[in-house]
Amino acid sequence: MTKATGLGPLPVLLEKRAGFGPLRKVFEANAVPLGVIEDRQTAIPLRSMCGLFDMAALSAGDRCFGLDVGQNMSPKEFGLWLQYCAQGRTLSEALQRASRTSNSQQTGSRLFLHQQGERSAWCYKRPPDSAFGPHHTDHLVGAMTRFLRHYLGAAWQPIRIDLDYPKDPDASRLAAALESPAFFAQPCLALWFNTSSLCNASIAPPQARNPLTYEMIAASTHNDKPNDPIASIQQIITMRLLDNLSDIDGVAQHCGLGVQGLQRLLRKHGLTYRQLRNQVIMTRAQNLLIESHLSVTQIAVSLGYSDHANFTRAFRKHSQLSPSQYRRQNDLDLCL
Structure with missing residues (x-):
């Protein structure tokens, strides 16, 4: 299951590019009520979320639709969870917070840090039984990149990006939009950066007043039994x-x-x-x-x-x- 907050601006972008009729058809085809657009705390199956992204991209006629959704997601879309992660004093602490608490947003998947010598990667591993969803992966690239820039700078780009789906005929369009080398058919989604950057402090240090705790995140998401x-x-x-x-x-x-x-x-x-x-x-x-x-x-x-x-x-x-x-x-x- 995953929170409807993960839709981000998908409904707005799809309606703008294709109209309300295709938007309604995309939601109906995936058996997801249009009501979740307003009620973003509703949990929906991950396979349905992937279906929404893939069909929306097809309806919009845009290979980069998923990436656009992720790049235009506001931090507010993730609520208190993102604020909790961003309270990490360094990138290392922030990624550890995200890894420990990601099940409050989505069950079955994993966020984790992989260190390999001078390079490290922030990784997302989807559940083994989830539907194939390239455009859902693409939107995560945009969202995860924005979070890493909170510590690495507004102009930062990944050293390389691993994508967890096979290369498709229009992949060159996506690769050009990513502005980083892209490697397809990898075990998981991974954004690579220099290991030394793990010690980077937040560009905008969080206020010490009223710091969030994980118990507060769990209470706000109503997901105290994620598995x-x-x-x-x-x-x-x-x-x-x-x-x-x-x-x-x-x-x-x-x-x-x-x-x-x-x-x-x-x-x-x-x-x-x-x-x-x-x-x-x-x-x-x-x-x-x-x-x-x-x-x-x-x-x-x-x-x-x-x-x-x-x-x-x-x-x-x-x-x-x-x-x-x-x-x-x-x-x-x-x-x-």
Whole structure:
């Protein structure tokens, strides 16, 4: 799973270059709700994220589309996590912070530092079961380069760039845009630099006031169980609720499993799909009651209930309170 923050300016750039129709088709083809464009803390499957990048590049007709997305990503896209990493006094400390905490942003992949004599590389290794996604890799090149420049200078370019996909017919266009030697079909994405640069201090030293800790990052990302398969399935169900979908077939497809395979996995954890889906729906209902101004009826409809009464019965069974009582109680708590 990966956070929708990783989309960066993809939706804006694609709509600008190809229009809203192709943007909608790209999201629909990858079964990702358009709602994640606004709700960037939503977690989506990495294979879906890779699909979005590749189809967006195809729709835009631009071999360098992924690279452009990464180069135009704002530090704000990564939230507190990037601020935490950038608190490192040196490049070495910053990369160690990123390596230790990257699972708060994306599960299954690895960020790591590889040292080889006078040269070192900051590397990204995608999960073995993730979809092939050259344009997703390209966007990481742009984003990772921008972060390294925080310590190496605004004009810095990698000594070489290793790309984790085969060379394609239009690769020369990408190589020209990278402005660094590019090597294809490598084991992982890697940006190489001089090992001596690991001691470089931040160009803009962070303020000592209110330093961030990893516990704060984990709390802000709601991802305290990054390697828990049940947590990943819950995130997929949550994402699909943005499109008012909660069927098991779509969830199984996102997990790369058949329906029976998903059911077997859930049984190993003492759960049925219905139980897990209801847990997710009730959690979202609670969050909407507290954090939105939607009426109870509007919330019921958004969660797939046919009427207010059915939703109220289900909510009372789960929370021992009616939706209205739950909203009032938490309104009072927030004002204490």
